[in-house]
Amino acid sequence: xxxxxxxxxxxxxxxxSDFEASQSDQxxxxxxxxxxxxxxxxxxxxxxxxxxxxxxxxxxxxGWRVSAMIQLHPVAPDPDEGLFKEILQxxxxxxxxxxxxxxMRSVGTFRTYxxxxxxxxxxxxxxxxxxxxxxxxxxxxxxxxxxLNQDAESHFGFYSRKTFTDEEVELFSYAxxxxxxxxxxxMLSHGLLAAATPLTPTERRVLHLLLTGxxxxxxxxxxxxxxxxxxxWIMSIYRKFGVNNRAALMALWLGQTS
Amino acid sequence: xxxxxxxxxxxxxxELADFDASRSDEALIQFMANxxxxxxxxxxxxxxxxxxxxxxxxxxxKGWRPHFVRRLHTTPHIDTAIQEQTEKLEQGDVDExxxxxxxxxxxxxxxxxxxxVGPEWFEETYYxxxxxxxxxxxxxxxxxxVNQDAESWFGIFRSLDQPPFSESERDEIANIxxxxxxxxxxxMLSHGLLIAKVPLTPTERRVLHLLLAGxxxxxxxxxxxxxxxxxxxQVTSIYRKFGVSNRAALMALWLGQVP
Numbered sequence: 001x002x003x004x005x006x007x008x009x010x011x012x013x014x015x016x017s018d019f020e021a022s023q024s025d026q027x028x029x030x031x032x033x034x035x036x037x038x039x040x041x042x043x044x045x046x047x048x049x050x051x052x053x054x055x056x057x058x059x060x061x062x063g064w065r066v067s068a069m070i071q072l073h074p075v076a077p078d079p080d081e082g083l084f085k086e087i088l089q090x091x092x093x094x095x096x097x098x099x100x101x102x103x104m105r106s107v108g109t110f111r112t113y114x115x116x117x118x119x120x121x122x123x124x125x126x127x128x129x130x131x132x133x134x135x136x137x138x139x140x141x142x143x144x145x146x147x148l149n150q151d152a153e154s155h156f157g158f159y160s161r162k163t164f165t166d167e168e169v170e171l172f173s174y175a176x177x178x179x180x181x182x183x184x185x186x187m188l189s190h191g192l193l194a195a196a197t198p199l200t201p202t203e204r205r206v207l208h209l210l211l212t213g214x215x216x217x218x219x220x221x222x223x224x225x226x227x228x229x230x231x232x233w234i235m236s237i238y239r240k241f242g243v244n245n246r247a248a249l250m251a252l253w254l255g256q257t258s
Numbered sequence: 259x260x261x262x263x264x265x266x267x268x269x270x271x272x273e274l275a276d277f278d279a280s281r282s283d284e285a286l287i288q289f290m291a292n293x294x295x296x297x298x299x300x301x302x303x304x305x306x307x308x309x310x311x312x313x314x315x316x317x318x319x320k321g322w323r324p325h326f327v328r329r330l331h332t333t334p335h336i337d338t339a340i341q342e343q344t345e346k347l348e349q350g351d352v353d354e355x356x357x358x359x360x361x362x363x364x365x366x367x368x369x370x371x372x373x374x375v376g377p378e379w380f381e382e383t384y385y386x387x388x389x390x391x392x393x394x395x396x397x398x399x400x401x402x403x404v405n406q407d408a409e410s411w412f413g414i415f416r417s418l419d420q421p422p423f424s425e426s427e428r429d430e431i432a433n434i435x436x437x438x439x440x441x442x443x444x445x446m447l448s449h450g451l452l453i454a455k456v457p458l459t460p461t462e463r464r465v466l467h468l469l470l471a472g473x474x475x476x477x478x479x480x481x482x483x484x485x486x487x488x489x490x491x492q493v494t495s496i497y498r499k500f501g502v503s504n505r506a507a508l509m510a511l512w513l514g515q516v517p
Binding site for chain 1: 268271272274275276277278279280281433436437439440441443469470471472473474502504505506507508509510511512513514515
């Protein structure tokens with residue numbers, strides 16, 4: 001990586017640190033977009049992975065599940081129920097494609113894995129590849145996994161119309177290795193760290209307003225809901241994070257462990 | 259950069275991210291200790307610098323003043339030296355190395371002493387008094403702008419029996435500091451240098467850290483071994499300095515809210 005590229009990545013880190021915690025979704029979109037531009041990727045995803053409780057002796061995916069997912073550009077034909085969602089459904093049903101096993105290698109350590117480097121040429125002939133990736137013009141994908149603890153990992157995926165070069169892979173890896181604080185905020189904002197259950201989309205909206213420090217009354221106004229309804233949502237968020245009040249909730253974002 | 263060294267740097271960044279905001283002082287000391295170990299240096303200093311509203315005519319550094327100075331290792335001798343330097347600065351008696359450093363104000367920069375001044379400077383009193391006599395032969399100064407009126411500075415020092423910093427060593431130190439703007443922002447906030455109108459007193463800083471940990475005022479009073487009333491007064495004074503009216507708004511500043 002050239003010093004100039006490194007400097008561009010440092011500028012992206014600076015921009016990330018200028019976002020408010022309540023704008024975590026805008027921040028992640030900017031990060032994905034900037035890295036796509038630097039490394040010639042056409043799309044990017046972020047996934048929050050958590051390991052479910054229990055024994056996973058017979059599970060090739062060891063209890064891991066992707067509990068939250070964001071894509072930079074929604075994929076046609078159906079942006080909401082897109083191809084990534086179908087992949088996750090197969091993952092949850094444990095209809096295992098060889099590509100599912102890539103993130104399982106060295107789970108719990110920071111790692112980079114990619115299609116063209118690690119899957120056989122035959123895989124690119126498979127119906128799975130052709131339907132989920134080839135059909136939208138993805139030739140290669142590279143993923144970066146960042147463990148936050150034994151049961152929670154933040155994964156970024158980047159998708160290209162050609163095979164990623166070593167320099168491009170190195171760029172993703174460098175850019176995402178240095179920002180543990182950001183991976184942590186990402187996971188928190190989806191209720192995948194410190195929370196007992198992932199948050200619903202509404203709860204996430206409320207959560208982000210809570211993090212701005214607004215009083216409950218004003219949060220209700222912003223949501224155009226009654227104070228009562230809003231208060232119920234807030235209580236449900238506190239319950240999920242195991243806290244009693246806003247100060248304790250915000251302290252989680254400041255690094256307190258509950 | 260060898261992969262081994264970059265692993266060390268990443269571990270250093272990860273460790274910082276593992277500290278909670280209420281322990282930013284400990285995080286700073288650990289960061290400086292790790293940075294010294296990595297850079298083969300013996301001491302480090304952090305300075306929170308702000309631009310004051312009033313600068314006098316001809317002020318060579320245009321109102322910029324160091325407001326908080328934290329040292330990794332200190333001795334009464336070093337304390338005296340820093341105190342002297344600060345007083346000189348207040349009087350507008352600014353050494354050439356600092357003026358040169360401030361030429362780049364507003365941009366991220368890393369300089370060794372000899373990047374800032376010529377060989378004759380090392381023969382002068384300033385270098386003897388504030389470097390050699392306190393056990394330092396060379397320094398790298400890294401300055402990161404946090405906003406228009408606030409900068410975070412790190413000084414990393416080599417002792418008399420260590421070789422001077424090479425260019426690549428300077429660049430590695432720069433790279434390490436470059437990656438932690440988010441932390442430097444927290445440091446400035448926790449010293450009351452970013453949003454607060456007045457820097458915080460030492461007691462207020464203790465109370466602030468307990469507030470950030472999410473403790474109730476009752477528990478804060480217990481930790482401080484003060485009455486609830488006294489603790490509450492201090493909390494209120496902190497809110498006033500930051501221009502907020504409650505805890506949620508205070509904590510939101512740490513989460514990036516701009517008032």
